[in-house]
Amino acid sequence: MSQFTSAFWDFYIAILTIISIVACGVLLKMQSVRKVTDGKAVTTGHTWDGDLGEYNNPLPRWWMWLFYITIAFGLVYLYLYPGLGSYKGSLGWTQLGQLDEEIAAAEKEYGPIFQKFTGQDVAALAADPAARAVGQKLFLNHCAQCHASDAGGSKGFPNLSDRDWLYGGTPETIKASITEGRNGIMPPFGPALGEQGTKDVAHYVMSLSGLTSDSLRRARGREIFAQSCVACHGPQGKGNPALGAPNLTDQTWLYGSGEPTIIETISQGRNNQMPAHKALLNEAKIHLLTGYVFGLSQPPPKAK
Amino acid sequence: MKPPTDFAPAAPGVQPRADPRVDAIDARGIGLASPSDPVARSLYEIRQAIHPRAVRGWFAAWRWTLVWATQLVFYGAAWIEWSGRQAVLFDLVNRKFYIFGLVLWPQDFIYLTALLVISALSLFLFTAVAGRLWCGYACPQTVYTEIFLWIENRIEGDRNQRMKLDRSPLTARKFGLKAAKHATWGAIGLWTGFTFVGYFTPIRELLAESATLSLGPWETFWVFFYGFATYGNAGWMREQVCKYMCPYARFQSAMFDRDTLVIAYDAERGEPRGSRSKGADPGSLGLGSCVDCGICVQVCPTGIDIRNGLQYECIGCAACIDGCDQVMEKVGYPKGLIRYATTNAVEQHLTRAQMFVRSFRPRVLAYSALLWVVIAAVGASLWMRVPLKVDVIRDRAAISREVAGGYIENVYRLQIMNTAEKDRRFLVRVEGLPAAVLAGDASFSLAGASTDMATVKVRTRAGDLPAGTHKVRFVVEAEDDAHVVVDEKSVFIVR
Helix, strand or coil: CHHHHHHHHHHHHHHHHHHHHHHHHHHHHHCCEEEECCCCECECCCCECCCECCECCCEEHHHHHHHHHHHHHHHHHHHHCCCCCCCCCCCCCCHHHHHHHHHHHHHHHHHHHHHHHHCCCHHHHHHCHHHHHHHHHHHHHHCHHHHCCCCCCECCECCCCCCCCCCCCCHHHHHHHHHHCEEEEECCCHHHHHHHHHHHHHHHHHHHCCCCCCHHHHHHHHHHHHHHCHHHHCCCCCCECCCCECCCCCCCCCCCCCHHHHHHHHHHCEEEEECCCCCCCCHHHHHHHHHHHHHHCCCCCCCC | CCCCCCCCCCCCCCCCCCCHHHHHHHHCCCCECCCCCCEEEECEECCCCCCCCCCCCHHHHHHHHHHHHHHHHHHHHCCCEECCEECEEEECCCCEEEECCEEECHHHHHHHHHHHHHHHHHHHHHHHHHCCHHHHHHCHHHHHHHHHHHHHHHHHCCHHHHHHHHHCCCCHHHHHHHHHHHHHHHHHHHHHHHHHHCCCCCHHHHHHHHHCCCCCHHHHHHHHHHHHHHHHHHHHHCHHHHHHHCHHHHHHHHHCCCCCEEEEECHHHHCCCCCCCCCCCHHHHCCCCCCCCCHHHHCCCCCCCHHHCCCCCCCCCCHHHHHHHHHHHHHCCCCCCEEEEEHHHHHHCCCHHHHHHCCCCHHHHHHHHHHHHHHHHHHHHHHCCCCEEEEEEECCCCCCEEECCCEEEEEEEEEEEECCCCCEEEEEEEECCCCCEEECCCEEEECCCEEEEEEEEEEEECCCCCCEEEEEEEEEEECCEEEEEEEEEEEEEEC
């Protein structure tokens, strides 16, 4: 049924459009000439309010031809481009086609800028000021929204400028993080440990990085930690980069080092997502970004 | 008397008819219907070529002065060099406008607005005082038409010779003359287009590219586009641009009043017009001063008869004043039958002094005051302009973070624009919030007329400031000049 009606509306619009354009031409032709008599001045023939006429203030004739040219242009346009119902136009132009052409043109123009860096390894990129300048622009466009302009991160968004890495700081792991994204999950332990148990573990965790903690709770927490936490964070709490489990013994805290924050992390868990960028950035750009991010935590190149 | 043929412009010296409205219409060349049989008439008129007669005189000299002045500036300014670059260059690609020592950035767009406001107020002021001065003397349409007419005059001869040439069949001579004229027009048009593009892309490079025929597609297009526009408008379109296309022509009448100087025909003195033998006393013949020679119509670039009164086609060029004054001199009458005068001056027989005193009327004073206020404001703003711009952009998602050592940190991006053409080092400091300090190095070197992005961190010891938003100012100062300083507001957030 809908197929019948859709065909009808196509024709309806196409015919209406053509009739309108032709009617414009007919109207123009009819209104170009007036018959007059009696030695009266030529008026346009329109009368308003009973007796208000309008003297003919003629446009030049070439102006009239502009109107006809407009009509011809409209018909030619509708023949070449889509516009009449579902008629595709003889040129086969589409918006998507134009977009593809523009993307291809941009790729041709800007591609070489990125391509010339793809051959270099990440450590070389990190030391190359030209690569870093391009990398910084990419970083500001795609990464700084979460990781901050200086890559120092924020609560829940890792600091990329320090030596501490959740998933490892090698070029390969950095590139994997950007390309595929990461999903860091800490399961909630609140229901299993109970309020006191959670607090005990929290104090043990605080003690791992030298924060002040309650000795009694610390001792109890140590036992719970050995049962519930070692699987991911390891027996010494040093973490596991393969899982993205953070090292609990250093001074880096993704969500904050206060007791309430640590309790919240343990009891409610954390589910943190770094989106995959492979669909947004091509390989050459990801390679440059990897170089930039890798370089952030490298010692600055020695002045020669 | 037989009615004029279709759409023909009224011949000069047509006798006045009974109905003045009909006469006015007839004079504009629209034509009358024949008395008895209905005739089909087009509501569009075929343009009649106007061949203005060359005219010399006081006002023509003024126009030529302005032609020379405007064209020397236009064709010349593009070639001036200024400290190693083109003095006047509107570099659209790099978004910098160079005007001698001044470099304008997109952020200075307000100056374009100011320029337009000044132009508009000047137009209002001049128009209120003396009508269409711009149209008559300085408008590019007038200026180029004047140049093209001069060329036409040199090649084809004056009005009568041109009209004869147009009527004559095509001969080798006619073809040669026309070809020479169009070639000259085309050359001027192309040079104009080239010069115009030379304000947007360095003109010397443009010349080198033209010489080797290696102009870019867009440069080629615009050179030919403006070249063709000049040729078409000044050679072919002429008065039609003023009559049918130009919006100023139409709205300037809104600035006119009865004390505005216009090109006025003194009908009281001139009428009844008529030819007379030399030395005859017009009083005894019952004639006015107008000898009906038609010179005023022949010299008119828009083809009107000023004796029909002020008309919208009149661009105020005063060619008819020059023409008429010469005739008056020849026949021994006082000059000024057609003159710059106000409607009130003509009707109330005001002296020149009385007429000029009325220039100081409220609308003129108001326009003048506004104009001077705007000019003074722009002048002051340009004088006090600091060649440094800073935008402070707070990191939005990473609002506020804890860092090692018990600090709360905010991150800002400073977009620093060194708009002077000189390398500089800038120092950044934070003011307005004693508890907050800059973390790390905060000085940045920038090349002349360049822009750079700097990331700065501001920190406070946790607990020193309550949670919430605190006002903070970034002061960026040039190391070598304490006057080059910008103070930008932002906020520091603690959560």
